[in-house]
Amino acid sequence: MELFGKKGFDCTTAAEIAAHAGVTERTFFRHFADKREVLFDGQAVLLDALLSAIGEVPRNAPPLDTLFRAFRSVCPLLEANRPFSEPRQAVISATPALQERERAKTAALAEALAGALRGRGVPGEKAAIAAQIGMSVFAHVTGAWLNQAAPGLTERLDRAEQDLRTLI
Amino acid sequence: MELFGKKGFDCTTAAEIAAHAGVTERTFFRHFADKREVLFDGQAVLLDALLSAIGEVPRNAPPLDTLFRAFRSVCPLLEANRPFSEPRQAVISATPALQERERAKTAALAEALAGALRGRGVPGEKAAIAAQIGMSVFAHVTGAWLNQAAPGLTERLDRAEQDLRTLI
DNA sequence: TAGCTGTATGTCAGTGACTGACAAGGGGTG
DNA sequence: CACCCCTTGTCAGTCACTGACATACAGCTA
Numbered sequence: 001m002e003l004f005g006k007k008g009f010d011c012t013t014a015a016e017i018a019a020h021a022g023v024t025e026r027t028f029f030r031h032f033a034d035k036r037e038v039l040f041d042g043q044a045v046l047l048d049a050l051l052s053a054i055g056e057v058p059r060n061a062p063p064l065d066t067l068f069r070a071f072r073s074v075c076p077l078l079e080a081n082r083p084f085s086e087p088r089q090a091v092i093s094a095t096p097a098l099q100e101r102e103r104a105k106t107a108a109l110a111e112a113l114a115g116a117l118r119g120r121g122v123p124g125e126k127a128a129i130a131a132q133i134g135m136s137v138f139a140h141v142t143g144a145w146l147n148q149a150a151p152g153l154t155e156r157l158d159r160a161e162q163d164l165r166t167l168i
Numbered sequence: 169m170e171l172f173g174k175k176g177f178d179c180t181t182a183a184e185i186a187a188h189a190g191v192t193e194r195t196f197f198r199h200f201a202d203k204r205e206v207l208f209d210g211q212a213v214l215l216d217a218l219l220s221a222i223g224e225v226p227r228n229a230p231p232l233d234t235l236f237r238a239f240r241s242v243c244p245l246l247e248a249n250r251p252f253s254e255p256r257q258a259v260i261s262a263t264p265a266l267q268e269r270e271r272a273k274t275a276a277l278a279e280a281l282a283g284a285l286r287g288r289g290v291p292g293e294k295a296a297i298a299a300q301i302g303m304s305v306f307a308h309v310t311g312a313w314l315n316q317a318a319p320g321l322t323e324r325l326d327r328a329e330q331d332l333r334t335l336i
Numbered sequence: 337t338a339g340c341t342g343t344a345t346g347t348c349a350g351t352g353a354c355t356g357a358c359a360a361g362g363g364g365t366g
Numbered sequence: 367c368a369c370c371c372c373t374t375g376t377c378a379g380t381c382a383c384t385g386a387c388a389t390a391c392a393g394c395t396a
Contacts, residue, residue, distance in 0.1 A: 013353085014354085015353095023374075026355090026376075029355080030373085062335070103268070104267070126331045128308060129304075129305060129308060137300070137301075140297060159293070164301070165336055167232050167294065168332070168336040181382085183381085183382095194346070194383095195344080197382085198345080203382065203383090
């Protein structure tokens with residue numbers, strides 16, 4: 001983040017990152033599949049949090065309710081991480097290649113959510129659509145919230161869910 | 169597509185593509201921003217078709233109806249293009265880097281749709297959510313249809329729209 | 337016709353992301 | 367102590383992509 005803030009992502013070489021961390025470039029690429037991946041490590045904990053949150057929701061809840069409850073339950077985690085995720089998001093917003101990667105990550109997350117829904121008895125197609133919709137709303141909300149802290153995440157989620165329901 | 173079918177996308181060098189087209193590698197990169205872009209040229213016509221289709225829908229239609237009417241109206245175009253898009257999709261499905269690019273393209277398309285909705289008086293947040301939701305359903309449908317031709321696009325769209333409406 | 341201009345292409349050298357193969361160190365276990 | 371596993375370093379190589387410069391060709395004008 002130091003280097004990215006100073007020179008931008010594209011103008012920071014992998015060798016520089018590695019040197020800044022006190023290792024070789026080769027070692028860097030053994031820890032991260034590629035240069036972009038260095039910014040997307042926390043995804044795993046978010047995925048775990050969402051999956052276990054889904055497990056807490058009563059099984060008879062409708063799919064979208066299940067998802068939104070899970071989203072709400074990880075809000076504190078995201079709020080706590082804001083000091084790290086805000087500058088990170090600034091770098092991503094300035095770099096198209098990173099936006100591509102970010103979309104890939106949220107897509108993977110959506111697939112995981114779809115799998116969780118299917119595991120709770122939601123039919124396949126509907127689970128996929130629900131997960132994609134829920135995830136795109138969630139990503140939209142968190143993105144807007146990272147741009148501007150107020151209103152908070154849960155309030156934004158409420159509004160987005162309202163918008164979503166009135167759309168149909 | 170010949171080369172990609174034979175050796176796969178990753179194992180086909182840009183120099184080979186260029187040579188196969190009878191030009192230099194440098195010339196290749198003057199026509200396409202990067203190697204992946206060579207597979208995503210048709211997006212512009214789809215965008216135009218969708219935007220003009222949106223223009224045909226009466227202005228007082230609710231946002232999601234507007235989008236789904238537009239989607240339905242481009243189905244013939246997609247069905248006509250199937251001979252080209254099916255092998256193309258096979259290459260994309262086999263190459264994560266291409267899936268990333270594809271998601272970026274559909275995201276750009278969703279933003280364009282959101283802009284069109286806003287131009288029709290839909291408030292900003294709702295337009296963004298509607299466009300993302302519509303687009304993700306549309307992408308999901310076309311993806312499934314490219315994997316298996318039957319049932320057809322419009323029928324799949326009907327079912328997906330049903331799934332979507334019953335989710336709420 | 338000769339000259340001028342703009343645009344598409346070729347050539348070349350260079351940077352930087354990433355990879356495979358091999359060697360070297362260091363800690364735990366028998 | 368010998369052995370093994372895991373991490374790291376080293377090195378050479380491939381390939382995507384870029385900037386600078388030269389060249390060819392088409393159309394327009396004097």
